[in-house]
Amino acid sequence: MNHWTTSHDRVLAQRNAEGWMFLIEAARDLRTTGAIAPSSTALARALTEPVRIQAPRPLAVLEAGAGTGPVTRALLPQLSRGSRLDIVEANPRFAARLRQLVATDPHLTARSQQVTVHQTYVEQLDTDQRYDVIVSGLPLTNFNPEQVERIMDRYLELLHPxxxxxxxxxxxxxxxxxxxxxxxxxxxHAAVDDIMAAYQRSYATGRWTVWGNLPPAHVWHLQRPLTTAADAPQAQFDGAGR
Structure with a gap:
Protein backbone atom coordinates (compact mmCIF):
# COMPACT_ATOMS: atom_id res chain seq x y z
CA MET A 1 0.00 0.00 0.00
CA ASN A 2 1.26 3.48 -0.83
CA HIS A 3 2.75 5.03 2.35
CA TRP A 4 1.68 8.59 1.42
CA THR A 5 -1.90 7.44 0.84
CA THR A 6 -1.95 5.67 4.18
CA SER A 7 -0.63 8.75 6.00
CA HIS A 8 -2.99 11.05 4.10
CA ASP A 9 -5.97 8.85 4.89
CA ARG A 10 -4.95 8.77 8.56
CA VAL A 11 -4.84 12.59 8.69
CA LEU A 12 -8.25 12.84 7.01
CA ALA A 13 -9.75 10.31 9.43
CA GLN A 14 -8.31 12.23 12.38
CA ARG A 15 -9.74 15.54 11.13
CA ASN A 16 -13.15 13.96 10.51
CA ALA A 17 -13.16 12.51 14.03
CA GLU A 18 -12.22 15.89 15.49
CA GLY A 19 -14.94 17.59 13.46
CA TRP A 20 -17.57 15.23 14.87
CA MET A 21 -16.21 15.68 18.38
CA PHE A 22 -16.34 19.45 17.99
CA LEU A 23 -19.96 19.28 16.80
CA ILE A 24 -20.92 17.11 19.77
CA GLU A 25 -19.31 19.51 22.25
CA ALA A 26 -20.89 22.49 20.49
CA ALA A 27 -24.27 20.81 20.92
CA ARG A 28 -23.53 20.39 24.63
CA ASP A 29 -22.57 24.04 25.11
CA LEU A 30 -22.13 26.32 22.10
CA ARG A 31 -21.43 29.32 24.35
CA THR A 32 -18.14 27.90 25.64
CA THR A 33 -17.21 25.84 22.56
CA GLY A 34 -17.72 28.92 20.44
CA ALA A 35 -17.99 27.43 16.94
CA ILE A 36 -19.34 24.49 15.00
CA ALA A 37 -15.99 23.49 13.44
CA PRO A 38 -12.33 23.41 14.53
CA SER A 39 -10.01 26.20 13.39
CA SER A 40 -8.69 25.78 9.85
CA THR A 41 -5.03 25.36 8.92
CA ALA A 42 -4.99 28.94 7.62
CA LEU A 43 -6.39 30.32 10.88
CA ALA A 44 -3.99 28.22 12.96
CA ARG A 45 -1.04 29.53 10.93
CA ALA A 46 -2.09 33.17 11.42
CA LEU A 47 -2.58 32.66 15.16
CA THR A 48 0.82 31.03 15.64
CA GLU A 49 2.83 33.48 13.53
CA PRO A 50 4.36 35.30 16.56
CA VAL A 51 5.88 31.98 17.66
CA ARG A 52 7.13 31.12 14.18
CA ILE A 53 8.86 34.47 13.57
CA GLN A 54 10.74 34.27 16.89
CA ALA A 55 12.04 30.73 16.33
CA PRO A 56 14.46 29.18 17.05
CA ARG A 57 14.76 31.26 20.22
CA PRO A 58 13.40 29.33 23.24
CA LEU A 59 9.97 30.72 24.12
CA ALA A 60 7.38 30.34 26.84
CA VAL A 61 4.01 29.95 25.10
CA LEU A 62 0.48 29.66 26.46
CA GLU A 63 -2.45 28.38 24.41
CA ALA A 64 -5.87 29.01 25.93
CA GLY A 65 -9.04 27.31 24.70
CA ALA A 66 -7.25 24.71 22.58
CA GLY A 67 -10.33 22.62 21.74
CA THR A 68 -9.44 19.51 19.74
CA GLY A 69 -5.96 20.84 18.99
CA PRO A 70 -5.75 22.29 15.46
CA VAL A 71 -3.73 25.26 16.71
CA THR A 72 -1.76 23.02 19.08
CA ARG A 73 -0.62 20.95 16.09
CA ALA A 74 0.63 24.14 14.43
CA LEU A 75 2.49 25.14 17.61
CA LEU A 76 4.24 21.86 18.42
CA PRO A 77 6.66 21.82 15.43
CA GLN A 78 7.75 25.38 16.36
CA LEU A 79 8.93 24.45 19.86
CA SER A 80 12.71 24.63 19.93
CA ARG A 81 14.70 22.97 22.68
CA GLY A 82 14.25 24.95 25.87
CA SER A 83 10.80 26.21 24.86
CA ARG A 84 7.73 25.61 27.00
CA LEU A 85 4.08 25.27 25.99
CA ASP A 86 1.26 25.38 28.54
CA ILE A 87 -2.15 24.44 27.13
CA VAL A 88 -5.30 25.49 28.99
CA GLU A 89 -8.60 23.77 28.17
CA ALA A 90 -11.60 23.68 30.53
CA ASN A 91 -13.56 20.99 28.64
CA PRO A 92 -12.50 17.62 30.13
CA ARG A 93 -13.06 15.67 26.89
CA PHE A 94 -11.00 18.15 24.88
CA ALA A 95 -8.29 18.18 27.57
CA ALA A 96 -8.01 14.37 27.43
CA ARG A 97 -7.65 14.48 23.64
CA LEU A 98 -4.98 17.18 23.90
CA ARG A 99 -2.95 15.06 26.34
CA GLN A 100 -3.11 12.20 23.85
CA LEU A 101 -2.02 14.53 21.04
CA VAL A 102 0.99 15.75 23.03
CA ALA A 103 1.99 12.22 24.07
CA THR A 104 2.04 10.95 20.47
CA ASP A 105 3.39 13.99 18.60
CA PRO A 106 6.53 13.06 16.58
CA HIS A 107 8.01 16.57 16.94
CA LEU A 108 8.39 16.07 20.69
CA THR A 109 10.50 12.91 20.68
CA ALA A 110 11.75 12.57 24.27
CA ARG A 111 10.70 16.18 24.94
CA SER A 112 7.03 15.86 25.91
CA GLN A 113 7.92 17.39 29.30
CA GLN A 114 8.08 20.72 27.45
CA VAL A 115 4.27 20.67 27.14
CA THR A 116 1.68 20.62 29.91
CA VAL A 117 -2.11 20.42 29.49
CA HIS A 118 -4.06 22.16 32.25
CA GLN A 119 -7.75 21.37 32.58
CA THR A 120 -8.92 24.68 33.98
CA TYR A 121 -10.06 28.19 33.04
CA VAL A 122 -7.31 30.62 32.11
CA GLU A 123 -8.46 33.04 34.82
CA GLN A 124 -7.84 30.23 37.34
CA LEU A 125 -4.49 29.04 35.98
CA ASP A 126 -2.17 28.76 38.98
CA THR A 127 1.28 29.67 37.71
CA ASP A 128 4.13 32.10 38.27
CA GLN A 129 5.21 31.63 34.64
CA ARG A 130 5.20 34.62 32.32
CA TYR A 131 4.86 34.08 28.58
CA ASP A 132 6.42 35.47 25.43
CA VAL A 133 3.33 34.56 23.38
CA ILE A 134 -0.27 33.78 24.35
CA VAL A 135 -2.46 32.19 21.67
CA SER A 136 -6.14 32.48 22.56
CA GLY A 137 -8.85 30.30 21.05
CA LEU A 138 -11.48 31.36 23.57
CA PRO A 139 -14.85 32.47 22.11
CA LEU A 140 -14.75 35.88 23.80
CA THR A 141 -17.89 37.20 22.11
CA ASN A 142 -19.84 34.34 23.73
CA PHE A 143 -18.96 35.50 27.27
CA ASN A 144 -20.42 38.29 29.35
CA PRO A 145 -18.51 41.59 29.57
CA GLU A 146 -17.26 40.95 33.11
CA GLN A 147 -15.76 37.58 32.08
CA VAL A 148 -14.06 39.16 29.08
CA GLU A 149 -12.49 41.85 31.26
CA ARG A 150 -11.18 39.20 33.66
CA ILE A 151 -9.75 37.10 30.83
CA MET A 152 -8.06 40.05 29.12
CA ASP A 153 -6.63 41.33 32.41
CA ARG A 154 -5.26 37.86 33.09
CA TYR A 155 -3.71 37.64 29.62
CA LEU A 156 -1.85 40.93 30.12
CA GLU A 157 -0.76 39.83 33.58
CA LEU A 158 0.64 36.56 32.19
CA LEU A 159 2.60 38.20 29.36
CA HIS A 160 6.19 39.33 29.66
CA PRO A 161 6.56 43.06 28.90
CA HIS A 189 -22.43 41.11 22.33
CA ALA A 190 -22.13 44.85 21.59
CA ALA A 191 -20.66 45.47 25.07
CA VAL A 192 -18.02 42.76 24.51
CA ASP A 193 -17.16 44.23 21.11
CA ASP A 194 -16.68 47.63 22.74
CA ILE A 195 -14.37 46.16 25.39
CA MET A 196 -12.26 44.42 22.77
CA ALA A 197 -12.14 47.58 20.63
CA ALA A 198 -10.65 49.45 23.61
CA TYR A 199 -7.92 46.80 23.99
CA GLN A 200 -7.25 46.95 20.25
CA ARG A 201 -6.86 50.74 20.35
CA SER A 202 -4.38 50.48 23.22
CA TYR A 203 -2.32 47.41 22.32
CA ALA A 204 -2.90 46.23 18.72
CA THR A 205 0.09 45.79 16.43
CA GLY A 206 -1.73 44.15 13.52
CA ARG A 207 -4.90 42.58 12.17
CA TRP A 208 -5.25 39.99 9.42
CA THR A 209 -8.32 38.58 7.69
CA VAL A 210 -8.47 34.80 7.24
CA TRP A 211 -11.06 33.90 4.62
CA GLY A 212 -10.13 30.20 4.59
CA ASN A 213 -12.00 29.38 7.79
CA LEU A 214 -15.58 28.50 8.75
CA PRO A 215 -16.63 31.21 9.39
CA PRO A 216 -14.00 33.72 8.17
CA ALA A 217 -12.18 35.52 10.97
CA HIS A 218 -9.96 38.45 11.87
CA VAL A 219 -6.74 37.58 13.69
CA TRP A 220 -5.46 40.27 16.06
CA HIS A 221 -1.99 40.66 17.56
CA LEU A 222 -1.81 42.71 20.77
CA GLN A 223 1.40 43.56 22.60
CA ARG A 224 1.90 44.21 26.29
CA PRO A 225 3.81 47.50 26.64
CA LEU A 226 7.45 47.44 27.68
CA THR A 227 6.67 50.24 30.14
CA THR A 228 3.92 50.52 32.74
CA ALA A 229 0.36 51.19 31.62
CA ALA A 230 0.54 54.72 33.02
CA ASP A 231 3.66 55.57 30.98
CA ALA A 232 2.94 53.66 27.77
CA PRO A 233 1.49 55.53 24.77
CA GLN A 234 -1.44 53.95 23.00
CA ALA A 235 -0.45 51.69 20.13
CA GLN A 236 -0.86 53.24 16.70
CA PHE A 237 -2.83 50.90 14.43
CA ASP A 238 -3.90 51.65 10.91
CA GLY A 239 -6.08 48.55 10.47
CA ALA A 240 -4.12 47.33 7.47
CA GLY A 241 -4.27 43.61 6.83
CA ARG A 242 -2.80 41.22 4.39
Missing amino acids: GGTLTYFAYLGTRKARALTASRDEARR
Whole structure:
Protein backbone atom coordinates (compact mmCIF):
# COMPACT_ATOMS: atom_id res chain seq x y z
CA MET A 1 0.00 0.00 0.00
CA ASN A 2 1.26 3.48 -0.83
CA HIS A 3 2.75 5.03 2.35
CA TRP A 4 1.68 8.59 1.42
CA THR A 5 -1.90 7.44 0.84
CA THR A 6 -1.95 5.67 4.18
CA SER A 7 -0.63 8.75 6.00
CA HIS A 8 -2.99 11.05 4.10
CA ASP A 9 -5.97 8.85 4.89
CA ARG A 10 -4.95 8.77 8.56
CA VAL A 11 -4.84 12.59 8.69
CA LEU A 12 -8.25 12.84 7.01
CA ALA A 13 -9.75 10.31 9.43
CA GLN A 14 -8.31 12.23 12.38
CA ARG A 15 -9.74 15.54 11.13
CA ASN A 16 -13.15 13.96 10.51
CA ALA A 17 -13.16 12.51 14.03
CA GLU A 18 -12.22 15.89 15.49
CA GLY A 19 -14.94 17.59 13.46
CA TRP A 20 -17.57 15.23 14.87
CA MET A 21 -16.21 15.68 18.38
CA PHE A 22 -16.34 19.45 17.99
CA LEU A 23 -19.96 19.28 16.80
CA ILE A 24 -20.92 17.11 19.77
CA GLU A 25 -19.31 19.51 22.25
CA ALA A 26 -20.89 22.49 20.49
CA ALA A 27 -24.27 20.81 20.92
CA ARG A 28 -23.53 20.39 24.63
CA ASP A 29 -22.57 24.04 25.11
CA LEU A 30 -22.13 26.32 22.10
CA ARG A 31 -21.43 29.32 24.35
CA THR A 32 -18.14 27.90 25.64
CA THR A 33 -17.21 25.84 22.56
CA GLY A 34 -17.72 28.92 20.44
CA ALA A 35 -17.99 27.43 16.94
CA ILE A 36 -19.34 24.49 15.00
CA ALA A 37 -15.99 23.49 13.44
CA PRO A 38 -12.33 23.41 14.53
CA SER A 39 -10.01 26.20 13.39
CA SER A 40 -8.69 25.78 9.85
CA THR A 41 -5.03 25.36 8.92
CA ALA A 42 -4.99 28.94 7.62
CA LEU A 43 -6.39 30.32 10.88
CA ALA A 44 -3.99 28.22 12.96
CA ARG A 45 -1.04 29.53 10.93
CA ALA A 46 -2.09 33.17 11.42
CA LEU A 47 -2.58 32.66 15.16
CA THR A 48 0.82 31.03 15.64
CA GLU A 49 2.83 33.48 13.53
CA PRO A 50 4.36 35.30 16.56
CA VAL A 51 5.88 31.98 17.66
CA ARG A 52 7.13 31.12 14.18
CA ILE A 53 8.86 34.47 13.57
CA GLN A 54 10.74 34.27 16.89
CA ALA A 55 12.04 30.73 16.33
CA PRO A 56 14.46 29.18 17.05
CA ARG A 57 14.76 31.26 20.22
CA PRO A 58 13.40 29.33 23.24
CA LEU A 59 9.97 30.72 24.12
CA ALA A 60 7.38 30.34 26.84
CA VAL A 61 4.01 29.95 25.10
CA LEU A 62 0.48 29.66 26.46
CA GLU A 63 -2.45 28.38 24.41
CA ALA A 64 -5.87 29.01 25.93
CA GLY A 65 -9.04 27.31 24.70
CA ALA A 66 -7.25 24.71 22.58
CA GLY A 67 -10.33 22.62 21.74
CA THR A 68 -9.44 19.51 19.74
CA GLY A 69 -5.96 20.84 18.99
CA PRO A 70 -5.75 22.29 15.46
CA VAL A 71 -3.73 25.26 16.71
CA THR A 72 -1.76 23.02 19.08
CA ARG A 73 -0.62 20.95 16.09
CA ALA A 74 0.63 24.14 14.43
CA LEU A 75 2.49 25.14 17.61
CA LEU A 76 4.24 21.86 18.42
CA PRO A 77 6.66 21.82 15.43
CA GLN A 78 7.75 25.38 16.36
CA LEU A 79 8.93 24.45 19.86
CA SER A 80 12.71 24.63 19.93
CA ARG A 81 14.70 22.97 22.68
CA GLY A 82 14.25 24.95 25.87
CA SER A 83 10.80 26.21 24.86
CA ARG A 84 7.73 25.61 27.00
CA LEU A 85 4.08 25.27 25.99
CA ASP A 86 1.26 25.38 28.54
CA ILE A 87 -2.15 24.44 27.13
CA VAL A 88 -5.30 25.49 28.99
CA GLU A 89 -8.60 23.77 28.17
CA ALA A 90 -11.60 23.68 30.53
CA ASN A 91 -13.56 20.99 28.64
CA PRO A 92 -12.50 17.62 30.13
CA ARG A 93 -13.06 15.67 26.89
CA PHE A 94 -11.00 18.15 24.88
CA ALA A 95 -8.29 18.18 27.57
CA ALA A 96 -8.01 14.37 27.43
CA ARG A 97 -7.65 14.48 23.64
CA LEU A 98 -4.98 17.18 23.90
CA ARG A 99 -2.95 15.06 26.34
CA GLN A 100 -3.11 12.20 23.85
CA LEU A 101 -2.02 14.53 21.04
CA VAL A 102 0.99 15.75 23.03
CA ALA A 103 1.99 12.22 24.07
CA THR A 104 2.04 10.95 20.47
CA ASP A 105 3.39 13.99 18.60
CA PRO A 106 6.53 13.06 16.58
CA HIS A 107 8.01 16.57 16.94
CA LEU A 108 8.39 16.07 20.69
CA THR A 109 10.50 12.91 20.68
CA ALA A 110 11.75 12.57 24.27
CA ARG A 111 10.70 16.18 24.94
CA SER A 112 7.03 15.86 25.91
CA GLN A 113 7.92 17.39 29.30
CA GLN A 114 8.08 20.72 27.45
CA VAL A 115 4.27 20.67 27.14
CA THR A 116 1.68 20.62 29.91
CA VAL A 117 -2.11 20.42 29.49
CA HIS A 118 -4.06 22.16 32.25
CA GLN A 119 -7.75 21.37 32.58
CA THR A 120 -8.92 24.68 33.98
CA TYR A 121 -10.06 28.19 33.04
CA VAL A 122 -7.31 30.62 32.11
CA GLU A 123 -8.46 33.04 34.82
CA GLN A 124 -7.84 30.23 37.34
CA LEU A 125 -4.49 29.04 35.98
CA ASP A 126 -2.17 28.76 38.98
CA THR A 127 1.28 29.67 37.71
CA ASP A 128 4.13 32.10 38.27
CA GLN A 129 5.21 31.63 34.64
CA ARG A 130 5.20 34.62 32.32
CA TYR A 131 4.86 34.08 28.58
CA ASP A 132 6.42 35.47 25.43
CA VAL A 133 3.33 34.56 23.38
CA ILE A 134 -0.27 33.78 24.35
CA VAL A 135 -2.46 32.19 21.67
CA SER A 136 -6.14 32.48 22.56
CA GLY A 137 -8.85 30.30 21.05
CA LEU A 138 -11.48 31.36 23.57
CA PRO A 139 -14.85 32.47 22.11
CA LEU A 140 -14.75 35.88 23.80
CA THR A 141 -17.89 37.20 22.11
CA ASN A 142 -19.84 34.34 23.73
CA PHE A 143 -18.96 35.50 27.27
CA ASN A 144 -20.42 38.29 29.35
CA PRO A 145 -18.51 41.59 29.57
CA GLU A 146 -17.26 40.95 33.11
CA GLN A 147 -15.76 37.58 32.08
CA VAL A 148 -14.06 39.16 29.08
CA GLU A 149 -12.49 41.85 31.26
CA ARG A 150 -11.18 39.20 33.66
CA ILE A 151 -9.75 37.10 30.83
CA MET A 152 -8.06 40.05 29.12
CA ASP A 153 -6.63 41.33 32.41
CA ARG A 154 -5.26 37.86 33.09
CA TYR A 155 -3.71 37.64 29.62
CA LEU A 156 -1.85 40.93 30.12
CA GLU A 157 -0.76 39.83 33.58
CA LEU A 158 0.64 36.56 32.19
CA LEU A 159 2.60 38.20 29.36
CA HIS A 160 6.19 39.33 29.66
CA PRO A 161 6.56 43.06 28.90
CA GLY A 162 6.76 43.18 25.12
CA GLY A 163 5.00 39.82 24.83
CA THR A 164 2.29 39.17 22.24
CA LEU A 165 -1.32 38.06 22.60
CA THR A 166 -2.86 36.64 19.44
CA TYR A 167 -6.57 35.85 19.14
CA PHE A 168 -9.34 35.72 16.56
CA ALA A 169 -12.84 37.08 16.13
CA TYR A 170 -15.34 35.78 13.59
CA LEU A 171 -16.55 38.22 10.96
CA GLY A 172 -20.15 39.44 11.01
CA THR A 173 -21.23 37.97 14.35
CA ARG A 174 -22.46 41.28 15.76
CA LYS A 175 -24.73 41.93 12.76
CA ALA A 176 -25.97 38.35 12.78
CA ARG A 177 -26.86 38.48 16.46
CA ALA A 178 -28.54 41.86 16.03
CA LEU A 179 -30.85 40.20 13.50
CA THR A 180 -31.50 36.88 15.24
CA ALA A 181 -30.80 37.22 18.97
CA SER A 182 -32.81 38.74 21.79
CA ARG A 183 -32.31 42.40 22.63
CA ASP A 184 -30.38 41.49 25.80
CA GLU A 185 -28.12 39.12 23.87
CA ALA A 186 -27.42 41.75 21.21
CA ARG A 187 -26.55 44.28 23.94
CA ARG A 188 -24.21 41.79 25.61
CA HIS A 189 -22.43 41.11 22.33
CA ALA A 190 -22.13 44.85 21.59
CA ALA A 191 -20.66 45.47 25.07
CA VAL A 192 -18.02 42.76 24.51
CA ASP A 193 -17.16 44.23 21.11
CA ASP A 194 -16.68 47.63 22.74
CA ILE A 195 -14.37 46.16 25.39
CA MET A 196 -12.26 44.42 22.77
CA ALA A 197 -12.14 47.58 20.63
CA ALA A 198 -10.65 49.45 23.61
CA TYR A 199 -7.92 46.80 23.99
CA GLN A 200 -7.25 46.95 20.25
CA ARG A 201 -6.86 50.74 20.35
CA SER A 202 -4.38 50.48 23.22
CA TYR A 203 -2.32 47.41 22.32
CA ALA A 204 -2.90 46.23 18.72
CA THR A 205 0.09 45.79 16.43
CA GLY A 206 -1.73 44.15 13.52
CA ARG A 207 -4.90 42.58 12.17
CA TRP A 208 -5.25 39.99 9.42
CA THR A 209 -8.32 38.58 7.69
CA VAL A 210 -8.47 34.80 7.24
CA TRP A 211 -11.06 33.90 4.62
CA GLY A 212 -10.13 30.20 4.59
CA ASN A 213 -12.00 29.38 7.79
CA LEU A 214 -15.58 28.50 8.75
CA PRO A 215 -16.63 31.21 9.39
CA PRO A 216 -14.00 33.72 8.17
CA ALA A 217 -12.18 35.52 10.97
CA HIS A 218 -9.96 38.45 11.87
CA VAL A 219 -6.74 37.58 13.69
CA TRP A 220 -5.46 40.27 16.06
CA HIS A 221 -1.99 40.66 17.56
CA LEU A 222 -1.81 42.71 20.77
CA GLN A 223 1.40 43.56 22.60
CA ARG A 224 1.90 44.21 26.29
CA PRO A 225 3.81 47.50 26.64
CA LEU A 226 7.45 47.44 27.68
CA THR A 227 6.67 50.24 30.14
CA THR A 228 3.92 50.52 32.74
CA ALA A 229 0.36 51.19 31.62
CA ALA A 230 0.54 54.72 33.02
CA ASP A 231 3.66 55.57 30.98
CA ALA A 232 2.94 53.66 27.77
CA PRO A 233 1.49 55.53 24.77
CA GLN A 234 -1.44 53.95 23.00
CA ALA A 235 -0.45 51.69 20.13
CA GLN A 236 -0.86 53.24 16.70
CA PHE A 237 -2.83 50.90 14.43
CA ASP A 238 -3.90 51.65 10.91
CA GLY A 239 -6.08 48.55 10.47
CA ALA A 240 -4.12 47.33 7.47
CA GLY A 241 -4.27 43.61 6.83
CA ARG A 242 -2.80 41.22 4.39
